[in-house]
Every structure is written in C-alpha cells, then in structure tokens.
Amino acid sequence: MEAVSKITAKNLRNRTIKDNMVKVLVITLSVITISPIVLIIYKLVAKGIKQISFDFLIKTPPDTFEAMTALSNGELIPGGIANGITGTLLMVALAAVIAIPVGVITGIYLYENPGKFLANLTRNVSDILQGVPSIVLGLIAYMWVVKNITNGFSALAGSVSLAIMMLPMIVRSTEETLKMIPQTIKEAALALGVPYYKVIIRVLIPTSFSGLLTGILLGISRVLGETAPLMLTALGSTIINLDITKPTSAVPLLIWEFYNDPNMVDLIWSSSLLLMAMVLALNLISKRIAAQTK
Amino acid sequence: MNSDKITKGVLLLSSFIILLVAGGMIYSLVQGSVPAFKNFGFKFIYSNIWNPTDGKENYGALPFIAGTIVTSIAALLISLPLSFSASLFLGEYYRGTKMAKVLGTMVDLLAGIPSIVYGLWGFYVLRPVLISFGLPNQGFGVFTASLILAIMIIPYATSLSNEIISMVPNELKEAAYSLGATKSEVIFNVVVPTARSGIIAGYILSFGRALGETMAVTMLIGNANIIPNSFFSTGNTMASVIANQFGEAEGLKLSSLIAIGLLLFLITGIINAIGKFIIKKMS
Numbered sequence: 001m002e003a004v005s006k007i008t009a010k011n012l013r014n015r016t017i018k019d020n021m022v023k024v025l026v027i028t029l030s031v032i033t034i035s036p037i038v039l040i041i042y043k044l045v046a047k048g049i050k051q052i053s054f055d056f057l058i059k060t061p062p063d064t065f066e067a068m069t070a071l072s073n074g075e076l077i078p079g080g081i082a083n084g085i086t087g088t089l090l091m092v093a094l095a096a097v098i099a100i101p102v103g104v105i106t107g108i109y110l111y112e113n114p115g116k117f118l119a120n121l122t123r124n125v126s127d128i129l130q131g132v133p134s135i136v137l138g139l140i141a142y143m144w145v146v147k148n149i150t151n152g153f154s155a156l157a158g159s160v161s162l163a164i165m166m167l168p169m170i171v172r173s174t175e176e177t178l179k180m181i182p183q184t185i186k187e188a189a190l191a192l193g194v195p196y197y198k199v200i201i202r203v204l205i206p207t208s209f210s211g212l213l214t215g216i217l218l219g220i221s222r223v224l225g226e227t228a229p230l231m232l233t234a235l236g237s238t239i240i241n242l243d244i245t246k247p248t249s250a251v252p253l254l255i256w257e258f259y260n261d262p263n264m265v266d267l268i269w270s271s272s273l274l275l276m277a278m279v280l281a282l283n284l285i286s287k288r289i290a291a292q293t294k
Numbered sequence: 295m296n297s298d299k300i301t302k303g304v305l306l307l308s309s310f311i312i313l314l315v316a317g318g319m320i321y322s323l324v325q326g327s328v329p330a331f332k333n334f335g336f337k338f339i340y341s342n343i344w345n346p347t348d349g350k351e352n353y354g355a356l357p358f359i360a361g362t363i364v365t366s367i368a369a370l371l372i373s374l375p376l377s378f379s380a381s382l383f384l385g386e387y388y389r390g391t392k393m394a395k396v397l398g399t400m401v402d403l404l405a406g407i408p409s410i411v412y413g414l415w416g417f418y419v420l421r422p423v424l425i426s427f428g429l430p431n432q433g434f435g436v437f438t439a440s441l442i443l444a445i446m447i448i449p450y451a452t453s454l455s456n457e458i459i460s461m462v463p464n465e466l467k468e469a470a471y472s473l474g475a476t477k478s479e480v481i482f483n484v485v486v487p488t489a490r491s492g493i494i495a496g497y498i499l500s501f502g503r504a505l506g507e508t509m510a511v512t513m514l515i516g517n518a519n520i521i522p523n524s525f526f527s528t529g530n531t532m533a534s535v536i537a538n539q540f541g542e543a544e545g546l547k548l549s550s551l552i553a554i555g556l557l558l559f560l561i562t563g564i565i566n567a568i569g570k571f572i573i574k575k576m577s
Contacts, residue, residue, distance in 0.1 A: 015476050022478035026387060029379035033452070034400040036445045040407060040415050105308035112305065122309040124570075125316045131499075131566035132319070132559060133506020135533045139555045143322045164315060171312070196298040225408025228508035228537050252410050259414065259513075272411045279406045 044276060048269035056080035056270060060239060061254065067263040077264065081271050083240045084254040088278075090242060091155050091234060091250060092220055095162035100216060103167050107174020108200060123175075130168035137161040138229030146233060155241070155248035158234030162226060166219040173215025177208040210289050217286035221279050227252035251275045319559070327553030329546055338553060344519040346539075346547055353550035355557060360521045361529035362558070365436055365511065366504040368525070369443035370497060376444070377451035377500075378493075384452070385459035386481060398456075405449035413513035416442040421514070434516035435528045442510045447500040454496030458489045458576075495572035502565040506558060508533040532558040 059080035062070070067077045106122065113119040138161050145157035185207060189199045205212070235247040236257060255271045258264040330338055334353065341354025380401055388394040420441065421433035429437065462485050470480045486493070516528025517538055530538070532554050543551055 019476035019478045026379045026382050029376050030383040033376040033380045037400050037403045102308050102311050109305035109309045122312055126312055127570055128563050131502050131562050135508045135536050136555045136559050140319050197301040227410045232540055255410050283406050
C-alpha cells in the first residue's frame with residue numbers, strides 16, 4: 001500500500017495518469033477480446049448465406065463429381081445437409097432422453113442429502129466427468145457401444161458419448177436450481193402427508209421447472225456442435241438414416257467431410273452458419289427463460 | 295411408508311449410475327490400454343517414437359504429451375491479459391452497466407461456437423494472416439493452434455475470474471477508496487490480492503479445458519508426430535492424434551491411442567481437481 005500512503009500534488013498527478021492508462025488498456029484489451037466473435041460471425045454470414053435455401057435443409061449432399069461440375073460451371077453446389085440435420089436431431093434427442101432422467105434424479109438426490117458421503121462423492125465425480133475431454137468420451141462410447149452393442153458405428157454410440165457429456169451439466173444445474181427454492185414449500189407438502197415421490201413430481205420439479213429447462217437447453221447447446229466424439233462413434237452417412245444402430249451423419253460431421261473434400265469445401269460456411277444459428281438460438285432461449293424466472 | 299423407500303431407492307440408484315459410468319470409463323480405458331503398456335512398458339510415456347509400420351510397430355506418447363502441454367500453456371498465456379481485462383471490464387469498470395451486458399453477452403457467444411467452426415476460421419482467416427507475417431510451415435503449428443485455443447478459453451477464464459472478482463467485499467474496496475486510492479490502485483492492491491487464489495483456480499480450470507480441445511487444434515497444429523522444437527514448429531496433441539489416427543487404427547495402434555486417451559483423462563482430471571479444490575477452499 002506504499003502508493004496509497006502519501007498524497008502530494010505531484011504524485012497525485014502521476015497516479016491519475018497511471019490510473020487512466022490502466023483503464024484505457026483494460027478497455028482496449030476487452031475490445032480485442034470480443035473481436036473474434038464479430039469476425040467469425042461476419043465470415044460465416046458473408047460466405048455462407050448465399051448457399052442457404054429451402055433445398056439446403058431438405059436435400060442430401062451431392063457427390064464430389066456433381067459438386068465439381070457445378071463448381072466448374074460457376075454455379076452454386078446443389079443439394080443440402082438434410083442427412084446431417086436429421087442425424088444431429090436424432091442423436092441429440094436420444095442423448096437427452098438418456099441424460100435428462102438420470103441427471104435430474106441425481107440432482108434431486110444431491111439436493112436431498114447434502115452432507116452425506118455418497119452425495120459428496122457423486123458431486124465430485126460428476127464435476128470430474130464434466131472436465132473429461134469430449135474425444136475421450138468418444139473413445140469410451142466406441143469401446144462400449146460400437147464394439148459391444150451395435151457391432152459397428154452407430155447413432156446410439158454417438159448419443160451415448162453426447163449423453164455422458166450432458167449428464168454432469170444437468171446434475172449441476174438441477175442441484176443449483178433446487179437449492180434456490182424455499183425449504184418451506186417442500187415441508188408444507190410433507191406435513192400434509194403427501195408421499196415423497198409426489199412431493200418430487202408435484203412440488204420440487206414444477207417449482208424449479210424453468211431452472212431445470214435452462215440447464216437442459218444449455219447442455220444440449222453444448223453438445224450440438226461436438227464433432228470429435230461423433231467421428232469415433234457415429235462415423236457419418238451419405239443418406240438420411242433414422243436407425244439408431246446404423247452409422248449416421250451430423251451437421252458437424254458433414255462440415256468435417258466438406259472441409260476435407262476440395263470440391264465440396266464451399267459448403268462448410270453455410271453448414272457452419274446453420275450449426276451456429278442452432279446453437280445460438282438454444283443459448284438465447286435458455287438465457288431468456290433464466291432471465292424471466294429471476 | 296413403502297413408496298417413500300422406493301423413491302429414496304430410485305434417487306440412490308441414479309447417483310450410483312454416475313459413479314458406475316465414471317468407474318466404467320476408467321476400467322475400459324485401462325483395459326483398452328493394457329496391450330500398449332504390456333508391449334512398451336512405461337517407455338510408452340517417455341518414448342518419442344511413433345512408427346505404425348507393420349512388423350516394426352513402436353509407439354510412444356511423449357510428442358503428444360509435450361504438444362498438448364506446450365499449446366495449452368501458450369494458450370493460457372495469450373488469453374490471460376485478454377480475459378483478465380474483460381473480467382475487470384465486467385466486474386469493476388462497467389459493473390452493472392449496459393456496456394458490460396453487451397460485452398458479457400459477446401464473450402458468452404464465444405463459448406457457443408463449436409470447435410470445428412473455430413478450426414475453419416483459423417484455417418481460412420487466421421492462417422493466411424499469420425503466413426503474411428512470415429510464419430513457416432504454411433502457417434500450421436503450435437503457435438497457430440495456441441492462438442485459436444486462447445480465443446476458445448477466453449469465455450471460461452473471463453466468467454470464472456469475473457465471478458471471483460465480484461465476490462470481493464465492497465467494504466474492502468471502499469476502505470481503500472476512502473484513503474484516496476485510485477481505481478487501478480484498488481484493483482491491484484485490494485481486489486487482485488483478495489481474489490488471487492480464486493483467479494488462479496479459474497485459470498487452472500481454463501487450462502484443463504485447453505488440454506482436451508480437439509477439432510480446432512487438429513486442423514491447425516500441422517499433425518506431425520514430433521516433439522515441437524520451437525514455438526512455430528508443427529506438432530500434435532494427445533486429443534488431435536486420437537482424432538487423426540483413429541480411423542485406420544486397430545490392434546496395437548488402437549490400444550496406444552486408448553492409452554493416450556487414458557493419460558489425457560488422468561491429466562485433465564488432476565488439473566480440474568486442483569482447480570475445483572482451490573475454489574472449494576475459498577468459499
């Protein structure tokens with residue numbers, strides 16, 4: 001605190017100058033910090049928007065040769081990414097079906113038994129699970145599902161890797177949300193002799209519903225753009241596939257394929273734009289719900 | 295009552311599922327990497343040979359461990375001034391204002407961008423810029439990957455340190471102001487020392503995040519199975535080598551990749567546990 005102790009006119013001026021310099025530096029660096037998001041969105045829109053059409057949503061991608069012909073004629077690449085969109089929706093929905101019940105119930109368990117050894121253990125393990133890199137989850141789903149259950153790359157394997165990713169997020173958000181509702185509401189229900197499971201279904205879940213929904217939507221938006229685990233599990237498919245035991249495409253997988261094919265590379269921007277739009281829309285919706293309940 | 299017992303049983307069961315998943319993960323990773331460790335022993339960890347030629351197969355993880363740690367540390371150092379400034383902007387200078395809200399939303403948006411999109415942007419936008427500055431290897435390498443990783447961890451580092459900075463009691467700051475301290479003096483003499491361990495924990499957790507990033511790094515690091523010998527050299531990380539080589543892998547190679555996955559799991563687990571422990575001790 002040396003600097004604070006003595007105030008003379010001269011060092012006051014120096015200190016004010018220094019203070020202003022720090023402020024300018026902070027503002028400058030903050031602006032640099034957010035510049036990538038502007039640049040990235042600009043690039044996606046500038047290069048991707050021309051390709052977005054109704055066809056883009058309902059057709060499957062062309063083969064390399066068709067794309068090459070279109071390119072050499074100076075036309076837009078025909079077709080779309082319908083197989084990716086349906087695959088992403090299928091796998092994310094299945095992952096949600098797996099992760100939501102387990103996650104919410106575990107969250108309730110943690111909230112109901114705060115000090116217990118098993119609860120603390122579960123909380124810590126869940127925290128560690130949250131930090132596991134997604135590619136490792138891909139390896140796990142490969143060993144568990146691809147090798148042992150579906151005997152080949154499959155949508156189910158992709159869903160399992162995404163579900164393990166979502167699980168800790170849902171556990172965490174459920175517990176945090178429940179902590180915010182007043183104990184008295186639960187006690188009132190219990191005092192009336194309502195069975196425990198009804199207290200959970202009729203009191204705990206409804207009062208914390210919007211919080212739970214926010215957590216779930218954020219979890220979904222986090223896994224929506226995952227590529228690495230799906231490369232090891234769902235592999236990809238050129239056709240629309242709704243069979244969960246078969247290889248399936250996804251929007252991020254298609255982006256990866258387009259990126260690796262010089263003829264199709266123009267499609268990466270429109271696909272990324274669509275993927276970003278999906279992620280951001282989910283983010284905004286969940287933020288809106290969270291803001292309304294506060 | 296009977297139904298209460300069943301309910302409690304179901305709650306208990308679902309928490310067992312989490313423990314089971316985590317235990318099963320460790321079990322499967324260990325089991326999958328047994329052939330690799332049996333063949334190469336502990337040399338697997340410190341050998342720098344990666345040779346998939348049939349009959350002469352020899353795998354070591356050192357290049358990838360080195361690549362992972364170098365890129366992640368570099369990313370942390372690059373993102374530090376940026377994310378720390380942003381958290382001061384949000385938590386001190388413009389706390390609660392509209393400007394903070396706009397900046398905060400934009401930082402949050404960074405977290406919503408999928409890894410593969412960062413990779414595309416790095417490949418098509420950032421790389422040409424770096425090449426024009428004279429970066430070797432077509433702009434691929436540790437530096438490019440670190441730069442993208444730095445942007446990717448900014449939202450985590452910013453929101454974590456902003457949270458910690460906001461927790462510093464107002465009385466402490468007001469005491470300093472009443473003694474005539476300027477804003478920057480309050481920040482560096484009161485806020486930062488008070489929040490130090492929390493801020494450090496936040497950066498440890500961000501570091502943990504950088505360790506496991508896959509797609510963007512895979513697209514930018516150059517995918518050379520060597521220990522990076524300079525900041526601008528190409529390399530490979532543990533995550534990127536799994537993504538790259540998995541497609542054609544079986545037998546010993548697959549086992550080696552799983553072993554790398556196990557090591558990555560352990561490293562990120564330890565780093566995260568340290569970060570979480572510090573934060574828990576604070577609150």
